[in-house]
Amino acid sequence: MMTETSVPVRRPARQLLAASVGNAVEWYDWYAYTFLATYIAGQVFPESSGNSLVPLLSTFAVFAVGFFMRPVGGLLMGAVADRHGRRAALTVTILLMGGSSLLVGLTPTYAAAGVLAPVVLVAARLLQGLSVGGEFAASTTFLVESAGPGRRGLFSSFQYVSTTIGQLTASGVAAALVSNLGEGQMESWGWRVPFLAGAALSLVGFWIRRGAQETLEPTGEHAGRPRPRLLDALRHHPRESLLICGITAGGTIAYYTWTSYLPTYAELNAGIDKADALLAGTLSLGFFALLQPLGGLLSDRFGRKPPLLFFGAGFALLAVPLLHTIGDSFASLLLVQCAGMVLLTGFTSISAAVNAEIFPARVRAAGIGFPYSLTVALFGGTAPYVGTLFTDLDHPGLFPWYVSAVCLVSALVYLRLPETAHQELER
Structure with missing residues (x-):
């Protein structure tokens, strides 16, 4: 073989x-x-x-x-x-x-x-x-x-x-x-x-x-075995492909909400000044980048599931109170953004490792690439538009519940994941 x-x-x-x-x-x-x-x-x-x-x-x-x-x-x-x-x-x-x-x-x-x-x-x-x-x-x-x-x-x-x-x-x-x-x-x-x-x-x-x-x-x-065809990953690993979607849905909606949409959300719903919103977003992104290696190291020591559950359960429980906490001050927005970045690190710092550990090497890249990008397009890319739509419909309070619900679904997926941190990478 x-x-x-x-x-x-x-x-x-x-x-x-x-x-x-x-x-x-x-x-x-x-x-x-x-x-x-x-x-x-x-x-x-x-x-x-x-x-x-x-x-x-x-x-x-x-x-x-x-x-x-x-x-x-x-x-x-x-x-x-x-x-x-x-x-x-x-x-x-x-x-x-x-x-x-x-x-x-x-x-x-x-x-x-x-x-x-x-x-x-x-x-x-x-x-x-x-x-x-x-x-x-x-x-x-x-x-x-x-x-x-x-x-x-x-x-x-x-x-x-x-x-x-x-x-x-x-x-x-x-x-x-x-x-x-x-x-x-x-x-x-x-x-x-x-x-x-x-x-x-x-x-x-x-x-x-x-x-x-x-x-x-x-x-x-x-070694002369035929190279994998375009859809081999989807054809031979449908469960793993769906798993990538479940893993990614909560992470991508939280990521785009906290890194891209939150300044606009604060402007629309809390009346915060645009310049303050952009500054808070920039500072929190710098903080976020510094957190990533720490999250990766912790997962290598204690496993992938603890940080994933920290993220999924954290956002499921706290997305609504955090977004409702945003006031018209720079400090409140910065605090909410940084708190979200800490939770989000549980997903972002290890998502590449978690995804790669699901597929065998022969179809790993295509197996990750399509379901991941499709889920990002469906949930992450639409997050700003869904949030704006709820505001236009005079129901801005529904958007935090939407984020919370999607993260809860991913948290349930994380519960069923096998621990792969200390296993050999499948070849």
Whole structure:
């Protein structure tokens, strides 16, 4: 019987750098679009265009394309990682992100190119969504397979460390540009700078990843076994695929609520000043990044289930009181955000390890990538819109209960999970 085994990693620090730097660049590019969307819309989707296709393409580009393509990217790039190696997939995803970032930076204005402008932007967002979806699938397997004995949780934690660094960098670059350039400069060319810089950073990430060591090679007498097909993970491991969905649902809705939507929630429902809300969000993200390695180390020592249950039960019980505690002061919002980040770390710091420990190596990347990204699109990506919808319907108090209910479902899934922290990674 064929075995598939990880090659002993000679330089784990280099492996960690390759995954983390590339992931940070990926998320920098993704979040740069979010922070600068209003400037892009003014140039590419002008209200005065008089063309009915423009608002349609605007809606499609901003709300649908990115999250729709993430499950597709998870499946396709996961299959690349399983068929051709983790390093190959990681180099493809960062090149896709660099190319799409360059495309955004060079997108013509509507005044110069007409309807072609939003079409180019939609194409760029398609590529970005594909890249981000594939990045998680490939980097998750790469990180966990690169870890030494008893260090899978620690290595796993750097998935969200690097994601948060990318988000904070994009926010800082956008804020610096807005502060130092006039409104006219930002609208004419300033909004392009972060994307052009992101394309250049992608080349740096590509160079680092090219020097990384492949973590998976088939060995044994049946090394010529056919490579896995695109849907093999779903076909042969349906239970594990559903398990990934159950594990992820609560984590992703809590993550997007606390890291992306909470400042808006505080503005809409507690009347907090926008500048204070953004500052609290930034400080809590920095705190969140520092917590991740600690969460990973604790899971390597005490197992995966305790932190997962700490997160799931914590949010199921405390999401409602925490969100209702937010007042109109900066201190109250910062306290609620940091408290949520502590709970959230129980999931984020080890989600990569937990997911990787569910699937055998042969279909690990695709097995994780598709159900994970699909669940993120269904629950995480929609969290801000569900919260806003409840507010528009004059029932803002229902949103905390929605978050609590989804986290409770995941907590029940965690209860049934086998403990995998101290087992050999399945090959």
